[in-house]
Amino acid sequence: MVSQIADTRREAILLASLELLDASGIEGISMARIAHVTGLSRPAIYQYFSSRENILGELLINDMADLSNEIDRIVSAEQEPMEQVRLWIHYSLAHMASKEHRVVREISVKNLREDQRGELMAMHGYFMTSLISPLKELGIEDPSSQVSLIFAAIASAAERIDSGKPFIAEAAALEKFVIAGVEAAL
Secondary structure (H helix, E strand, O other): OHHHHHHHHHHHHHHHHHHHHHHHOHHHOOHHHHHHHHOOOHHHHHHHOOOHHHHHHHHHHHHHHHHHHHHHHHHHOOOOHHHHHHHHHHHHHHHHHOHHHHHHOOOOHHHOOHHHHHHHHHHHHHHHHHHHHHHHHHOOOOHHHHHHHHHHHHHHHHHHHHOOOOHHHHHHHHHHHHHHHHHHHO
8 A cells, every 4th residue: 555655656746847847947846846736745755756856867767768668569560670660760759759758858867866877878778779670670781870860860850840840741851861861771
């Protein structure tokens, strides 16, 4: 019973932090404001998270875990490598351009504890492997470099979408660009 209460409170703290981040940016997050939004006392919040940075790190790690799990599920359901690449770029772009991820992007890796930075980097590496495998299957000689270039193109497209460009047009241009690059590397 205590475990279920703890899980519920941790989730409430994280949700309140996301709301505050969305409404006021990273400076809007403080233990006092989180306590106010959740109805918990500040000491109660410290039972679950040692600091504001710990909460911010948890938000980033949860976002990366959600992306990695979903993209792995989507890509592994497809057998054709080029279609796996297409799925990877479209789902990655959809995630990076989503309102939820835009909010989380405000958190700087510099705000994280060392162990959280390491966990986030490991998760990012795992996320990238779901694109390396189909590129290897296609015969790309240096799939790691190709993945870095593709990810940079996705991040750039997400920024253009943030600035008001239409998602569908950006997704179509991104797919053409990435597929042409993959085909040229074969």
